[in-house]
Amino acid sequence: TGIVLKATADPFPKRFFTGIDHHFNYKELLERTDINAITVATPPFTHHQITIDALRAGKHVLVEKPPALTLEQLEEMRYTAEQSGVILFTAYHSMYSPVVEAACTELVGKTVTAMLISFKERRKLDKPHSWPLVKNKAGGGALMDSGINAASIVRRILPSARLVIVNSRMLVPPNFEVETEVAVDFTFDKSGVGRLEMDWFHQGPEEHNITIIADHHKYEINRVQGQLFKDGQLLMGTAGTHRIGADQHIEYRGVYEDFANHVLNGRSKVNSAELKFVLDSYELSKAHGLS
Numbered sequence: 001t002g003i004v005l006k007a008t009a010d011p012f013p014k015r016f017f018t019g020i021d022h023h024f025n026y027k028e029l030l031e032r033t034d035i036n037a038i039t040v041a042t043p044p045f046t047h048h049q050i051t052i053d054a055l056r057a058g059k060h061v062l063v064e065k066p067p068a069l070t071l072e073q074l075e076e077m078r079y080t081a082e083q084s085g086v087i088l089f090t091a092y093h094s095m096y097s098p099v100v101e102a103a104c105t106e107l108v109g110k111t112v113t114a115m116l117i118s119f120k121e122r123r124k125l126d127k128p129h130s131w132p133l134v135k136n137k138a139g140g141g142a143l144m145d146s147g148i149n150a151a152s153i154v155r156r157i158l159p160s161a162r163l164v165i166v167n168s169r170m171l172v173p174p175n176f177e178v179e180t181e182v183a184v185d186f187t188f189d190k191s192g193v194g195r196l197e198m199d200w201f202h203q204g205p206e207e208h209n210i211t212i213i214a215d216h217h218k219y220e221i222n223r224v225q226g227q228l229f230k231d232g233q234l235l236m237g238t239a240g241t242h243r244i245g246a247d248q249h250i251e252y253r254g255v256y257e258d259f260a261n262h263v264l265n266g267r268s269k270v271n272s273a274e275l276k277f278v279l280d281s282y283e284l285s286k287a288h289g290l291s
Contacts, residue, residue, distance in 0.1 A: 001253075001260040006035050026050060030057040037087075037263065040064060043131040044139045048073040051088070055080045060087040062259045065148050066275055069139040078270045088268045089259045092152030094208075096254030097246065099221050099228045100153055102236045106228070107214055112158060114213040115194040117150045120202035125180070133178055141178025142198045143170065143278050150196055151277040153210060153221075154188075161188040163277055168285040184281045206245055 007021035009029040016022055023029045029038065030053060037060035040050050048068050054061045055077070067090040068074040074090075081088035094100070119142075131137040138144060154163065164187045171181035180200040187193055208223035220229040223246045227237030262269050 001256050003037070003256055003260055007032065027053065030054055030059060036060060037062070037259075043137050044069060044144070045131075045137045048077065051077050052080055055084045055086055055088065058084060058086060060089070060263050062089045062091050062255070065090070065092050065152075066139055066144055066278070067270075068275065071272060071276060071279065074270065074272055074275060078268065081268050081270075087259075087263050087266070088270055089262055090269060090271045090274075091255050091259070092149055092271065092274060093248060093251040093255050094149035094223065094246070095152040095156040096251045096258070097153075097221075097223050097226075098250060099223060099226055099236055100156055100210075102228050103210075103212070103219060103221050104157055106219065106230065106235065107157065107212070110214040110217075112188075112212055112214045113192050114211075115154065115157070115188075115192070116209075116211040117154065117194070117196045118207060118209045118211075119146050119150050119196075119198045120204070120207040121146065121198075121200055122202050122204070122206065123180075123200040125176075125200065128175060128177075133176065135177040138178060140278065140282060141170075141172075141176075142180055142200045143182045143184070143281055144178075146200075147182060147184070147196060147198055147281070148274050148278050150198070150208075151274040152271070153223075154194065154196075154277075155271065155273050157210075157212065158188055158192075161192070163188050163194075163273065165277070165280045165284050168281040170282075170285050182281075186277075208246060 005020055007023060007029055009023040009026040011024050013022060038054050040047055040061060040063040042050060044066050047063055051061050051063050068077060077088055165184060166187055167185040169183045170179035172179050182198040184196040206224055210221040212219040218231055224243055225241045226247060228235045
């Protein structure tokens with residue numbers, strides 16, 4: 001990719017990297033003239049300000065999901081990049097999964113009429129005051145954290161479709177600020193229907209499955225196991241694999257290759273549809289129970 005890690009910034013570092021400079025204040029990193037791009041991989045409530053500061057300092061920015069907590073923040077980030085003459089890149093790593101890419105190729109020229117996305121995880125939620133469980137720091141729970149990745153897969157498969165949330169229900173357990181269980185129904189194109197189901201208290205192995213109906217065929221993506229099926233027949237991956245999680249290493253290789261290409265071509269990549277999907281779901285959600 002041509003990207004070389006020069007330095008990190010973290011006020012509370014868990015580890016240091018040999019041969020890599022470390023700063024305890026990110027603004028010190030922004031002052032360096034030997035660095036022209038940064039990644040913002042901090043708690044979500046800090047994304048907006050750090051990104052704005054970096055863009056104004058003349059740095060290209062890759063910002064992790066969720067890129068911001070509101071669409072207005074994201075638009076300000078996009079505008080600042082444009083005015084500063086640098087690149088802003090919103091990263092959603094799940095859409096770079098090789099099986100997602102393979103499914104997109106397989107679906108070229110076909111009409112998708114239905115989708116079911118099921119993300120089931122067993123999260124360690126024993127620290128209620130840690131930022132992922134604090135609403136004004138994380139922006140939300142399962143939907144904002146993992147659901148936005150699921151939305152990125154939907155957008156990768158249906159890049160031009162308008163997604164409309166028609167029903168949204170979430171479960172916020174007692175003594176929690178954020179949702180741990182989600183069911184969102186949506187429509188796309190003229191008659192397409194979709195559903196996103198999520199569970200952070202799943203009892204069993206992690207599951208990230210996407211079922212797609214297109215031209216009367218059933219396609220199944222198993223992101224964790226790296227498998228793609230068509231009508232029950234394996235098109236990609238190996239039968240009988242037992243991974244405990246998706247291969248994020250290969251996904252992030254795709255993220256950074258794409259980022260490098262956008263920097264070289266001088267074009268920002270600011271995807272807002274994923275955040276809109278999440279925020280619209282929150283807006284529509286009225287009940288605290290699932291049925």
